[in-house]
Amino acid sequence: MMSPILDGKKHHQLLFTAYVKNRDKGVELSRSEIREKIFKNSISDAQLRLYMSELFKIISSTLVMLQSKEDSYYQDQVLISRFKQSEEHKLFDSQFSAAIKRLENYPYRNSDYLELKYDLGFKEYTHISSSSRTRELNIQVLLDDVDLIYISKKLRQSCFAISHQAVYEKEYNYGLLPDVIKYVEKNQLLKHPSIRLYYSIYHMLNATKDTLHFDKFKADIDELKHFFPDSELQSIYRFVINQCIRRLNRGHLEYGTIALDLYEESLTNKYLLVDGYLSRFTFRNIVAIAVKIGEYDRADKFNNEYYSALKKDERHSALKFNQALIAYHRRDFDTALISLQDVDFKDHLFNLAAKVIQIKIYYESRELNLLDSHLDAMQMYILRKKLIGHYKTNYKNIIKMTRKLLKIKPRDSAATTLLKNEIENTEVLTEKKWLLEQL
Numbered sequence: 098m099m100s101p102i103l104d105g106k107k108h109h110q111l112l113f114t115a116y117v118k119n120r121d122k123g124v125e126l127s128r129s130e131i132r133e134k135i136f137k138n139s140i141s142d143a144q145l146r147l148y149m150s151e152l153f154k155i156i157s158s159t160l161v162m163l164q165s166k167e168d169s170y171y172q173d174q175v176l177i178s179r180f181k182q183s184e185e186h187k188l189f190d191s192q193f194s195a196a197i198k199r200l201e202n203y204p205y206r207n208s209d210y211l212e213l214k215y216d217l218g219f220k221e222y223t224h225i226s227s228s229s230r231t232r233e234l235n236i237q238v239l240l241d242d243v244d245l246i247y248i249s250k251k252l253r254q255s256c257f258a259i260s261h262q263a264v265y266e267k268e269y270n271y272g273l274l275p276d277v278i279k280y281v282e283k284n285q286l287l288k289h290p291s292i293r294l295y296y297s298i299y300h301m302l303n304a305t306k307d308t309l310h311f312d313k314f315k316a317d318i319d320e321l322k323h324f325f326p327d328s329e330l331q332s333i334y335r336f337v338i339n340q341c342i343r344r345l346n347r348g349h350l351e352y353g354t355i356a357l358d359l360y361e362e363s364l365t366n367k368y369l370l371v372d373g374y375l376s377r378f379t380f381r382n383i384v385a386i387a388v389k390i391g392e393y394d395r396a397d398k399f400n401n402e403y404y405s406a407l408k409k410d411e412r413h414s415a416l417k418f419n420q421a422l423i424a425y426h427r428r429d430f431d432t433a434l435i436s437l438q439d440v441d442f443k444d445h446l447f448n449l450a451a452k453v454i455q456i457k458i459y460y461e462s463r464e465l466n467l468l469d470s471h472l473d474a475m476q477m478y479i480l481r482k483k484l485i486g487h488y489k490t491n492y493k494n495i496i497k498m499t500r501k502l503l504k505i506k507p508r509d510s511a512a513t514t515l516l517k518n519e520i521e522n523t524e525v526l527t528e529k530k531w532l533l534e535q536l
Contacts, residue, residue: 103155111135112152169199170213177220189224193217206290206324208249215242245289251277252295259302260336263343264487290324293317298336305343315355327368334363342382345389346527353390357383364403375406377415381450384419388426389530396423414440418447421454430458445482449492452478456499457531465503472496490525498523498532505536 115135119126132138132145140148165171173196180189196217203210218239225232251274258269278299280286287293297317300310314337322330341356360383363369369379380403387396400423404416421436433454440451452475459468476496479489498520505512513536520532 103158105155108136108148109152109155112148113156170196170203173199174216174220177217181220181224186228193221193224205326207326207329208246208253208291209326211242211246211249211289211291215239215246218242245286245292248277248281248286249289249291249295252281252292252299256295256298256302256336257332259299260339263302263339290321294321294325294333298333301340302336305340311337311340311344327366330363330366330368331371334359334368338363342386345386346529348530350390353386353392356386357390357392357395360386364406370406374408375403377407377411377444377447380404380407380415381418381422381447384422385450388422391426393423393427414447418451421451425454425458430462433458445478446488449475449478449488453492453495453528456495460499460502460535468499468503472499487525491527494523494526495528495532498526498528502532502535 112131112135115126115131126134128142128145132140132142136145165175173192176192177189177196180186180192200210200213200217203213218235222235222239225234255271255274258271261267262269278296281292281296287296294317297310297314301314304310318333318337322333325333338356338359341352341359344352345356360369360379364375369375383399383403384396387393387399396419400416400419404412404419407415417436417439421433421440424430424433424436437451437454440447452471455471456468456475459465459471475492479492479496498516501516501519505516517533517536520526520529520536523529526532
Protein backbone atom coordinates (compact mmCIF):
# COMPACT_ATOMS: atom_id res chain seq x y z
CA MET A 98 0.00 0.00 0.00
CA MET A 99 1.40 3.38 -1.05
CA SER A 100 1.87 5.96 1.70
CA PRO A 101 -0.10 9.20 1.22
CA ILE A 102 2.87 11.03 2.79
CA LEU A 103 4.85 10.30 -0.37
CA ASP A 104 1.92 11.01 -2.70
CA GLY A 105 1.98 7.47 -4.07
CA LYS A 106 -0.77 6.40 -6.48
CA LYS A 107 -2.08 3.04 -7.67
CA HIS A 108 -0.09 3.21 -10.93
CA HIS A 109 3.13 3.69 -8.93
CA GLN A 110 2.36 0.60 -6.89
CA LEU A 111 1.61 -1.43 -10.05
CA LEU A 112 4.88 -0.34 -11.60
CA PHE A 113 6.92 -1.07 -8.46
CA THR A 114 5.35 -4.49 -7.87
CA ALA A 115 6.00 -5.51 -11.49
CA TYR A 116 9.61 -4.35 -11.27
CA VAL A 117 10.29 -6.36 -8.10
CA LYS A 118 8.65 -9.53 -9.46
CA ASN A 119 10.59 -9.41 -12.73
CA ARG A 120 13.86 -8.48 -11.03
CA ASP A 121 13.59 -11.57 -8.82
CA LYS A 122 13.17 -13.65 -11.98
CA GLY A 123 16.13 -11.95 -13.66
CA VAL A 124 13.86 -10.37 -16.29
CA GLU A 125 14.17 -6.77 -17.49
CA LEU A 126 11.10 -5.45 -19.31
CA SER A 127 11.31 -2.78 -21.98
CA ARG A 128 9.04 0.26 -21.76
CA SER A 129 6.82 -1.09 -24.53
CA GLU A 130 6.47 -4.42 -22.64
CA ILE A 131 5.59 -2.56 -19.44
CA ARG A 132 2.90 -0.56 -21.23
CA GLU A 133 1.47 -3.71 -22.80
CA LYS A 134 1.67 -6.18 -19.89
CA ILE A 135 1.04 -3.91 -16.91
CA PHE A 136 -1.02 -1.01 -18.27
CA LYS A 137 -2.72 -2.84 -21.18
CA ASN A 138 -1.59 -0.09 -23.58
CA SER A 139 -3.79 2.42 -21.77
CA ILE A 140 -1.01 5.01 -21.40
CA SER A 141 1.47 6.66 -23.77
CA ASP A 142 5.24 6.26 -23.62
CA ALA A 143 5.54 9.83 -22.32
CA GLN A 144 3.06 9.05 -19.53
CA LEU A 145 5.03 5.91 -18.59
CA ARG A 146 8.27 7.90 -18.39
CA LEU A 147 6.52 10.36 -16.06
CA TYR A 148 5.28 7.50 -13.84
CA MET A 149 8.78 6.01 -13.72
CA SER A 150 10.28 9.38 -12.79
CA GLU A 151 7.70 9.87 -10.03
CA LEU A 152 8.31 6.34 -8.72
CA PHE A 153 12.03 6.99 -8.59
CA LYS A 154 11.42 10.07 -6.43
CA ILE A 155 9.11 8.10 -4.14
CA ILE A 156 11.69 5.33 -3.69
CA SER A 157 14.43 7.92 -3.08
CA SER A 158 12.34 9.66 -0.42
CA THR A 159 11.57 6.31 1.20
CA LEU A 160 15.27 5.46 1.43
CA VAL A 161 15.94 8.83 3.07
CA MET A 162 13.11 8.27 5.57
CA LEU A 163 14.34 4.77 6.43
CA GLN A 164 17.86 6.08 6.99
CA SER A 165 16.63 8.96 9.17
CA LYS A 166 14.51 6.52 11.19
CA GLU A 167 17.68 4.62 12.14
CA ASP A 168 19.75 7.74 12.85
CA SER A 169 18.79 9.19 16.23
CA TYR A 170 21.47 11.89 15.92
CA TYR A 171 19.91 13.15 12.70
CA GLN A 172 16.50 13.12 14.39
CA ASP A 173 17.92 15.28 17.18
CA GLN A 174 19.23 17.81 14.68
CA VAL A 175 15.89 18.05 12.84
CA LEU A 176 13.76 18.32 16.00
CA ILE A 177 16.04 20.86 17.68
CA SER A 178 15.94 23.06 14.57
CA ARG A 179 12.17 22.70 14.33
CA PHE A 180 11.57 23.58 18.02
CA LYS A 181 13.88 26.60 17.74
CA GLN A 182 12.10 27.80 14.60
CA SER A 183 8.68 27.50 16.28
CA GLU A 184 10.05 29.05 19.51
CA GLU A 185 9.02 26.07 21.60
CA HIS A 186 11.68 26.77 24.24
CA LYS A 187 10.76 23.99 26.67
CA LEU A 188 10.69 21.41 23.89
CA PHE A 189 13.99 22.79 22.60
CA ASP A 190 15.65 22.49 26.00
CA SER A 191 14.31 18.98 26.53
CA GLN A 192 15.41 17.75 23.11
CA PHE A 193 18.78 19.48 23.43
CA SER A 194 19.47 17.84 26.80
CA ALA A 195 18.55 14.42 25.36
CA ALA A 196 20.83 15.06 22.37
CA ILE A 197 23.77 16.00 24.61
CA LYS A 198 23.35 12.80 26.62
CA ARG A 199 23.12 10.78 23.42
CA LEU A 200 26.29 12.40 22.10
CA GLU A 201 28.13 11.51 25.32
CA ASN A 202 27.32 7.87 24.54
CA TYR A 203 28.41 8.14 20.89
CA PRO A 204 30.65 5.09 20.43
CA TYR A 205 33.34 6.78 18.31
CA ARG A 206 35.64 9.79 18.50
CA ASN A 207 36.28 10.38 14.82
CA SER A 208 35.52 13.44 12.70
CA ASP A 209 31.82 12.45 12.56
CA TYR A 210 31.68 12.84 16.33
CA LEU A 211 33.41 16.22 16.13
CA GLU A 212 30.87 17.42 13.56
CA LEU A 213 27.92 16.25 15.65
CA LYS A 214 29.38 18.05 18.66
CA TYR A 215 29.89 21.25 16.66
CA ASP A 216 26.37 21.15 15.15
CA LEU A 217 24.79 20.84 18.60
CA GLY A 218 27.03 23.58 19.93
CA PHE A 219 26.10 25.89 17.07
CA LYS A 220 22.38 25.29 17.65
CA GLU A 221 22.92 26.10 21.33
CA TYR A 222 24.76 29.29 20.35
CA THR A 223 21.97 30.53 18.05
CA HIS A 224 19.34 29.64 20.66
CA ILE A 225 21.12 31.51 23.45
CA SER A 226 21.93 34.53 21.30
CA SER A 227 18.32 34.92 20.19
CA SER A 228 16.59 34.17 23.51
CA SER A 229 18.88 35.44 26.27
CA ARG A 230 21.27 38.34 26.78
CA THR A 231 22.52 37.17 30.16
CA ARG A 232 23.92 33.70 29.40
CA GLU A 233 27.50 33.38 28.21
CA LEU A 234 27.92 32.38 24.59
CA ASN A 235 29.97 29.29 23.66
CA ILE A 236 31.95 31.07 20.94
CA GLN A 237 35.39 29.83 21.93
CA VAL A 238 34.21 26.22 22.09
CA LEU A 239 32.79 26.55 18.58
CA LEU A 240 36.01 28.05 17.25
CA ASP A 241 38.00 25.19 18.77
CA ASP A 242 35.59 22.58 17.41
CA VAL A 243 35.82 23.99 13.87
CA ASP A 244 39.62 23.72 14.07
CA LEU A 245 39.44 20.11 15.30
CA ILE A 246 37.05 19.14 12.48
CA TYR A 247 39.22 20.76 9.83
CA ILE A 248 42.48 19.32 11.16
CA SER A 249 41.02 15.83 11.54
CA LYS A 250 39.65 15.83 7.99
CA LYS A 251 42.74 17.48 6.52
CA LEU A 252 45.01 14.82 8.02
CA ARG A 253 42.73 11.98 6.94
CA GLN A 254 42.40 13.20 3.35
CA SER A 255 46.14 13.88 3.14
CA CYS A 256 46.82 10.27 4.13
CA PHE A 257 44.57 9.09 1.30
CA ALA A 258 46.39 11.40 -1.11
CA ILE A 259 49.87 10.24 -0.03
CA SER A 260 48.83 6.60 -0.36
CA HIS A 261 47.25 7.22 -3.77
CA GLN A 262 50.29 9.18 -4.92
CA ALA A 263 52.59 6.26 -4.13
CA VAL A 264 50.63 3.95 -6.45
CA TYR A 265 49.55 6.25 -9.29
CA GLU A 266 52.63 8.49 -9.44
CA LYS A 267 50.52 11.64 -9.21
CA GLU A 268 51.60 14.80 -7.41
CA TYR A 269 49.19 16.70 -5.14
CA ASN A 270 49.26 20.16 -3.63
CA TYR A 271 48.81 19.66 0.12
CA GLY A 272 48.06 23.31 0.84
CA LEU A 273 48.11 24.12 4.55
CA LEU A 274 49.20 20.64 5.62
CA PRO A 275 52.73 21.63 6.81
CA ASP A 276 51.20 24.39 8.95
CA VAL A 277 48.55 21.97 10.25
CA ILE A 278 51.25 19.53 11.37
CA LYS A 279 53.08 22.31 13.23
CA TYR A 280 49.83 23.56 14.79
CA VAL A 281 48.97 20.06 16.04
CA GLU A 282 52.36 19.69 17.68
CA LYS A 283 52.41 23.21 19.15
CA ASN A 284 48.90 23.04 20.62
CA GLN A 285 49.07 19.47 21.95
CA LEU A 286 46.11 18.24 19.89
CA LEU A 287 47.24 14.61 19.88
CA LYS A 288 44.91 13.93 22.81
CA HIS A 289 42.09 13.79 20.24
CA PRO A 290 41.92 10.24 18.74
CA SER A 291 40.89 11.35 15.24
CA ILE A 292 43.88 13.71 15.07
CA ARG A 293 46.42 11.48 16.80
CA LEU A 294 45.77 8.43 14.63
CA TYR A 295 45.93 10.23 11.26
CA TYR A 296 48.92 12.27 12.42
CA SER A 297 50.59 8.93 13.16
CA ILE A 298 49.56 7.50 9.76
CA TYR A 299 50.85 10.63 8.01
CA HIS A 300 54.32 10.19 9.50
CA MET A 301 54.32 6.45 8.79
CA LEU A 302 53.46 7.02 5.12
CA ASN A 303 56.16 9.65 4.71
CA ALA A 304 58.92 7.83 6.60
CA THR A 305 58.92 4.74 4.36
CA LYS A 306 62.32 3.50 5.54
CA ASP A 307 61.85 4.38 9.20
CA THR A 308 60.74 1.78 11.75
CA LEU A 309 60.11 4.31 14.52
CA HIS A 310 57.01 5.88 12.93
CA PHE A 311 55.74 2.48 11.78
CA ASP A 312 56.00 1.09 15.32
CA LYS A 313 54.36 4.24 16.71
CA PHE A 314 51.40 3.82 14.38
CA LYS A 315 51.05 0.13 15.31
CA ALA A 316 50.92 1.09 18.97
CA ASP A 317 48.38 3.87 18.27
CA ILE A 318 46.02 1.68 16.25
CA ASP A 319 46.03 -0.98 18.97
CA GLU A 320 45.13 1.67 21.55
CA LEU A 321 42.66 3.78 19.55
CA LYS A 322 40.84 1.47 17.12
CA HIS A 323 37.74 1.20 19.34
CA PHE A 324 37.16 4.94 18.72
CA PHE A 325 36.50 4.33 15.00
CA PRO A 326 33.70 2.56 13.07
CA ASP A 327 34.47 -0.53 10.96
CA SER A 328 34.01 1.44 7.73
CA GLU A 329 36.83 3.81 8.72
CA LEU A 330 39.03 1.05 10.14
CA GLN A 331 38.92 -0.60 6.71
CA SER A 332 40.86 2.34 5.25
CA ILE A 333 43.15 2.63 8.26
CA TYR A 334 44.16 -1.03 8.10
CA ARG A 335 44.76 -0.74 4.36
CA PHE A 336 47.17 2.13 5.00
CA VAL A 337 49.37 0.04 7.24
CA ILE A 338 49.04 -3.18 5.23
CA ASN A 339 50.05 -1.37 2.03
CA GLN A 340 53.01 0.08 3.88
CA CYS A 341 54.00 -3.43 4.96
CA ILE A 342 53.76 -4.64 1.35
CA ARG A 343 55.98 -1.81 0.11
CA ARG A 344 58.60 -2.65 2.72
CA LEU A 345 58.29 -6.35 1.95
CA ASN A 346 58.86 -5.62 -1.75
CA ARG A 347 62.08 -3.86 -0.79
CA GLY A 348 63.29 -7.08 0.81
CA HIS A 349 62.28 -6.62 4.47
CA LEU A 350 60.64 -10.02 4.98
CA GLU A 351 59.64 -9.35 8.58
CA TYR A 352 56.92 -7.01 7.28
CA GLY A 353 55.31 -9.95 5.47
CA THR A 354 54.51 -11.61 8.81
CA ILE A 355 53.20 -8.32 10.20
CA ALA A 356 50.99 -7.86 7.10
CA LEU A 357 49.55 -11.39 7.43
CA ASP A 358 48.76 -10.82 11.09
CA LEU A 359 47.06 -7.52 10.25
CA TYR A 360 45.07 -9.16 7.44
CA GLU A 361 43.88 -11.92 9.74
CA GLU A 362 42.93 -9.45 12.47
CA SER A 363 41.03 -7.22 10.05
CA LEU A 364 39.24 -10.20 8.45
CA THR A 365 38.27 -11.63 11.83
CA ASN A 366 36.73 -8.25 12.67
CA LYS A 367 35.29 -7.91 9.12
CA TYR A 368 37.08 -4.60 8.50
CA LEU A 369 38.07 -5.63 4.96
CA LEU A 370 34.72 -6.94 3.75
CA VAL A 371 32.99 -4.71 1.20
CA ASP A 372 29.20 -5.18 1.12
CA GLY A 373 29.81 -8.46 2.95
CA TYR A 374 32.36 -9.81 0.44
CA LEU A 375 36.11 -10.19 0.39
CA SER A 376 37.82 -8.51 -2.57
CA ARG A 377 39.61 -10.90 -4.95
CA PHE A 378 42.61 -8.54 -4.80
CA THR A 379 42.82 -8.85 -1.04
CA PHE A 380 42.38 -12.63 -1.37
CA ARG A 381 45.29 -12.77 -3.82
CA ASN A 382 47.50 -10.38 -1.85
CA ILE A 383 47.29 -12.39 1.35
CA VAL A 384 48.37 -15.62 -0.34
CA ALA A 385 51.07 -13.78 -2.33
CA ILE A 386 52.54 -12.40 0.89
CA ALA A 387 52.42 -15.79 2.61
CA VAL A 388 54.29 -17.57 -0.19
CA LYS A 389 56.76 -14.72 -0.53
CA ILE A 390 57.93 -15.30 3.04
CA GLY A 391 57.77 -19.11 2.72
CA GLU A 392 54.56 -19.62 4.73
CA TYR A 393 53.07 -22.15 2.27
CA ASP A 394 50.90 -23.97 4.80
CA ARG A 395 49.49 -20.66 6.00
CA ALA A 396 48.76 -19.75 2.38
CA ASP A 397 46.95 -23.06 1.82
CA LYS A 398 44.94 -22.65 5.01
CA PHE A 399 43.83 -19.15 4.12
CA ASN A 400 43.01 -20.13 0.53
CA ASN A 401 40.71 -22.93 1.68
CA GLU A 402 39.09 -21.02 4.55
CA TYR A 403 38.31 -17.71 2.89
CA TYR A 404 37.53 -18.37 -0.79
CA SER A 405 33.83 -18.72 0.10
CA ALA A 406 33.89 -15.09 1.27
CA LEU A 407 34.41 -13.97 -2.36
CA LYS A 408 31.59 -13.14 -4.74
CA LYS A 409 30.30 -16.36 -6.27
CA ASP A 410 31.35 -15.55 -9.84
CA GLU A 411 34.94 -14.77 -8.71
CA ARG A 412 35.60 -17.77 -6.47
CA HIS A 413 36.82 -20.35 -8.98
CA SER A 414 39.34 -18.13 -10.79
CA ALA A 415 40.64 -16.60 -7.55
CA LEU A 416 41.05 -20.02 -5.95
CA LYS A 417 42.86 -21.43 -9.01
CA PHE A 418 45.16 -18.41 -9.24
CA ASN A 419 46.21 -18.83 -5.62
CA GLN A 420 46.66 -22.57 -6.09
CA ALA A 421 48.94 -21.85 -9.06
CA LEU A 422 50.93 -19.37 -7.00
CA ILE A 423 51.39 -21.82 -4.13
CA ALA A 424 52.27 -24.70 -6.52
CA TYR A 425 54.89 -22.55 -8.27
CA HIS A 426 56.60 -21.72 -4.99
CA ARG A 427 56.58 -25.42 -4.09
CA ARG A 428 58.33 -26.09 -7.43
CA ASP A 429 55.33 -28.01 -8.77
CA PHE A 430 55.36 -26.29 -12.17
CA ASP A 431 52.95 -28.68 -13.91
CA THR A 432 50.22 -28.12 -11.30
CA ALA A 433 50.82 -24.37 -11.45
CA LEU A 434 50.41 -24.20 -15.24
CA ILE A 435 47.30 -26.41 -15.15
CA SER A 436 45.74 -24.18 -12.46
CA LEU A 437 46.52 -21.05 -14.48
CA GLN A 438 44.47 -22.43 -17.38
CA ASP A 439 41.38 -22.02 -15.16
CA VAL A 440 42.11 -18.38 -14.33
CA ASP A 441 39.72 -16.19 -16.28
CA PHE A 442 39.47 -12.59 -15.16
CA LYS A 443 38.37 -9.48 -16.97
CA ASP A 444 40.67 -7.61 -14.64
CA HIS A 445 44.01 -6.74 -16.29
CA LEU A 446 46.06 -6.78 -13.10
CA PHE A 447 45.02 -10.34 -12.26
CA ASN A 448 45.88 -11.48 -15.78
CA LEU A 449 49.28 -9.79 -15.59
CA ALA A 450 50.00 -11.39 -12.23
CA ALA A 451 49.22 -14.78 -13.81
CA LYS A 452 51.57 -13.96 -16.69
CA VAL A 453 54.38 -13.19 -14.22
CA ILE A 454 54.01 -16.69 -12.73
CA GLN A 455 54.40 -18.08 -16.25
CA ILE A 456 57.55 -15.98 -16.78
CA LYS A 457 59.11 -17.56 -13.72
CA ILE A 458 58.10 -21.11 -14.64
CA TYR A 459 59.39 -20.83 -18.22
CA TYR A 460 62.68 -19.31 -17.08
CA GLU A 461 63.32 -21.73 -14.24
CA SER A 462 62.40 -24.77 -16.35
CA ARG A 463 64.60 -23.38 -19.16
CA GLU A 464 61.74 -23.18 -21.66
CA LEU A 465 63.44 -20.13 -23.15
CA ASN A 466 61.68 -20.14 -26.54
CA LEU A 467 58.33 -20.22 -24.78
CA LEU A 468 59.50 -17.44 -22.48
CA ASP A 469 60.60 -15.22 -25.36
CA SER A 470 57.20 -15.56 -27.07
CA HIS A 471 55.44 -15.05 -23.76
CA LEU A 472 57.32 -11.79 -23.10
CA ASP A 473 56.38 -10.49 -26.57
CA ALA A 474 52.72 -11.31 -25.96
CA MET A 475 52.80 -9.75 -22.49
CA GLN A 476 54.34 -6.55 -23.84
CA MET A 477 51.61 -6.26 -26.47
CA TYR A 478 49.00 -6.91 -23.77
CA ILE A 479 50.34 -3.97 -21.72
CA LEU A 480 50.33 -1.69 -24.77
CA ARG A 481 46.71 -2.61 -25.59
CA LYS A 482 45.32 -2.34 -22.09
CA LYS A 483 44.88 0.83 -20.09
CA LEU A 484 47.15 0.56 -17.07
CA ILE A 485 48.02 3.54 -14.94
CA GLY A 486 51.04 4.79 -13.06
CA HIS A 487 52.80 2.34 -10.79
CA TYR A 488 51.23 -0.77 -12.37
CA LYS A 489 52.25 -0.05 -15.94
CA THR A 490 55.78 0.90 -14.85
CA ASN A 491 56.13 -2.23 -12.74
CA TYR A 492 55.15 -4.73 -15.45
CA LYS A 493 57.22 -2.97 -18.11
CA ASN A 494 60.20 -3.17 -15.76
CA ILE A 495 59.61 -6.89 -15.14
CA ILE A 496 59.67 -7.57 -18.91
CA LYS A 497 62.69 -5.33 -19.43
CA MET A 498 64.77 -6.95 -16.66
CA THR A 499 63.76 -10.48 -17.71
CA ARG A 500 64.94 -9.78 -21.27
CA LYS A 501 68.25 -8.49 -19.92
CA LEU A 502 68.51 -11.59 -17.76
CA LEU A 503 68.13 -13.79 -20.85
CA LYS A 504 71.03 -11.98 -22.56
CA ILE A 505 73.52 -12.56 -19.75
CA LYS A 506 76.16 -15.05 -20.83
CA PRO A 507 77.48 -17.66 -18.38
CA ARG A 508 80.45 -16.50 -16.33
CA ASP A 509 80.14 -12.90 -17.59
CA SER A 510 80.70 -11.34 -14.16
CA ALA A 511 80.89 -7.75 -15.42
CA ALA A 512 77.50 -7.91 -17.18
CA THR A 513 76.03 -9.72 -14.17
CA THR A 514 77.22 -6.99 -11.81
CA LEU A 515 75.82 -4.26 -14.05
CA LEU A 516 72.42 -5.93 -14.24
CA LYS A 517 72.42 -6.60 -10.49
CA ASN A 518 72.97 -2.90 -9.83
CA GLU A 519 70.29 -1.90 -12.31
CA ILE A 520 67.73 -4.25 -10.73
CA GLU A 521 68.58 -3.07 -7.23
CA ASN A 522 68.26 0.59 -8.25
CA THR A 523 64.93 0.18 -10.07
CA GLU A 524 62.40 1.64 -7.65
CA VAL A 525 59.18 0.18 -9.09
CA LEU A 526 59.87 -3.55 -9.47
CA THR A 527 57.85 -6.05 -7.46
CA GLU A 528 59.88 -9.04 -8.71
CA LYS A 529 63.23 -7.59 -7.67
CA LYS A 530 63.99 -10.47 -5.28
CA TRP A 531 63.28 -13.16 -7.90
CA LEU A 532 65.32 -11.42 -10.60
CA LEU A 533 68.33 -11.07 -8.29
CA GLU A 534 68.08 -14.73 -7.36
CA GLN A 535 68.48 -15.73 -11.02
CA LEU A 536 71.83 -13.91 -11.43
